[in-house]
Amino acid sequence: MSEKTASLVKTAEIEGKGRGMVATQQVKAGQIVLIDSPILLYSAIPMKNGIYSNYCSNCFRKLNTPVPSPVVSCPSCSYHAPFCSPNCRSVALSSSHSHWVCGALNYMRQSQSQLSLDNERQVQAYFLIAAYNLAVVSPSNFQQLLSLEGESPSTPPDAATLMIHSFIAFLSPPRSFAGFSLELTTALLAKDKVNAFGLMEPFSESVDRTVRAYGIYPKASFFNHDCLPNACRFDYVDSAAERNTDIVVKVLHDVPEGREICLSYFPVDENYADRQKRLLEDYGFTCECDRCKVEMNWPDEDQDENENDESMEEDGIENEDDFPHAYFFFRYMCDGNNCSGTLAPLPPSEEGTPSKVMECNVCGQLKADKSFCGNGDGGEDGVVLD
């Protein structure tokens, strides 16, 4: 986090939500309030016999060539874990791709058919391998991971958790780490469940994106959820030259001092029932945000009005009493094909003049701010984008 952004948010207790992030001063539309680096990253791509993924095994940048050259692959892996550069490889060999991780992943690949872990369990195994490795390569970051929100279930671990724990036990976690136990495995999985941020595969208009990797971000983990967020997060995994796995949190509009800054944990255009289900199952809470209080009274057939299509835009704005948050969708939802991203203004000028250009956090397109342009095509207020 840079000095400049460090002072714009702080953690505070928020009634009914645990810790949250609040603005320490008035924040202007488009300002970056946090840049955070991951303490842990792991692949979200389940392994398919002997085929490595098309992302750097350290920083998850998309690789240009499908077959890695020997200078940028792991010297020990039977599957030649690929890296995007000799530097990434050298960093990884002493941290995220340590000798133990390398052996553990190799074993997982070789014995995949006997292990019969489904895709979700494979990704959990990647996480646990990365987390137990972290305990050795960076004990302080490991403690930070353990200090995050996420309660272990009060019920005994299910069969799948027992299986995955015994699999990790079989891999003999690094000898210098003494705390390995079923309780710790269960606690780690609980932290991962509510705190991991997905780094998505490159955007495509024709294919639905899936997650390429998950990261644990120690400061960004304090943002609570709101179904009409006042901030959203960006990442530049393939385009940033350095620190490409950092996430950047920007506010959508002016936020007064002391106000909580929230993200939406998933695309904003999901309907009420789906949001509630997801928040309860994945994050363990019932959302009582202003938007949910309105939508809980909507009949089922109106639920899909949230969707970001033409009819929503027209209907929503015409029926503001039923849909008071229509303005949010009009101004902050990207209307790009297959996108569902959130638009945040570019940072204001040094003098504090707000930008009239919005950036989408999914497709990356720059668009004219509709609130300045009337119809949003950029033609009425001199905001013309290439």
Ligand SMILES: C[S@@+](CC[C@H](N)C(=O)[O-])C[C@H]1O[C@@H](n2cnc3c(N)ncnc32)[C@H](O)[C@@H]1O
């Ligand atoms: C990523 S953490 C956010 C920080 C967390 N509140 C803390 O104390 O560290 C996600 C967890 O915060 C809580 N949370 C987030 N948003 C919430 C909301 N709108 N209402 C109630 N609890 C919320 C839930 O317990 C959720 O599993």
